[in-house]
Amino acid sequence: MRTDMECFYLIANNMKDRDLKISGTISDFFERNGKRCIVHAADTNKHGFYTQENTVPDEVDCIVVLGGDGTLIQAAHDMINRNIPLLGVNLGTLGFLADVEVEGLLPSLQSLLDGEYEIEERMMLDGMVMTSDGVRESVALNDIVINRYGRLRIIEYKLYVNGRYLCSYRADGVIVSTPTGSTGYSLSAGGPIVEPRARMMVITPICPHTLNTRSIVLSAEDRVRIETVQGSQDVNRMAETTFDGRDSIVMGAGDSVCIAASQKTTKIVRIHKESFVTILGRKFKD
DSSP states (O other): OOOOOOEEEEEEETTTSTTOHHHHHHHHHHHHTTOEEEEEEEOOOTTSOSSOGGGSOTTOOEEEEEEOHHHHHHHHHHTTTTOOOEEEEEOSSSOSSOOEEGGGHHHHHHHHHTTOOEEEEEEEEEEEEEETTEEEEEEESSEEEEEEOSSSOOEEEEEEETTEEEEEEEESEEEEEOTGGGGTHHHHTTOOOOOTTSOEEEEEEESOSSSSOOOEEEETTOOEEEEEOOOSSOTTSSEEEEETTEEEEEEOTTOEEEEEEEEEEEEEEEOOOOOHHHHHHHHHHO
């Protein structure tokens, strides 16, 4: 039985735990059990971070994230270089990443201290956006989305896999998701649900303007390039690329996004032993 966690860092979404009551309950629990807990009320700063990674002490063994899946994804971005496991406490609605519900909070934390948990490594994506203004790079735990920019219009996107042309989409946009992200925007756009511990990429068009367009599932070893095709609209501001809904980068005609599996991963603490299929069935009933 593992009992190796001694220091915890708690990131609380202060829009969902406004008075930090739940944060206080968690902090008190850890301290009563001889552990150290640092509470941080998350508030997006001018750089877009909830938490600056250099403010988290080196001795932190686990980061507890209070909020919803969005808060946990933001924490994964903020802590991308720290490799610290994240435990999500769901204060939102339909959560797939956050493992702990408020109703079973203290028993779950006791299981954590007793070493009754697993750590899942979730695949992430590296994206490189190449425009006339230069090259920008970022990472995503859920998805990289290339979407139309500005007023309503469709765009043609050319899809290349491992340097070879595969197909074109005439659509509002294209989603490239990880297995973790398959239950997010990709699912809403009609993409398949993928077991989150798998390693693959799912490509799903957004509102395609053809009747036979389907999602494409690729290996994590594949490399994808998506290029915007010139049309009659403003060729300098056709589309934008976002990484997990952030880091928006405007693209013009002929610009492209190169996407591949990242060497970095997000570590998610799992306390409950339910299978993904069981969790999925419960979420669909909610």
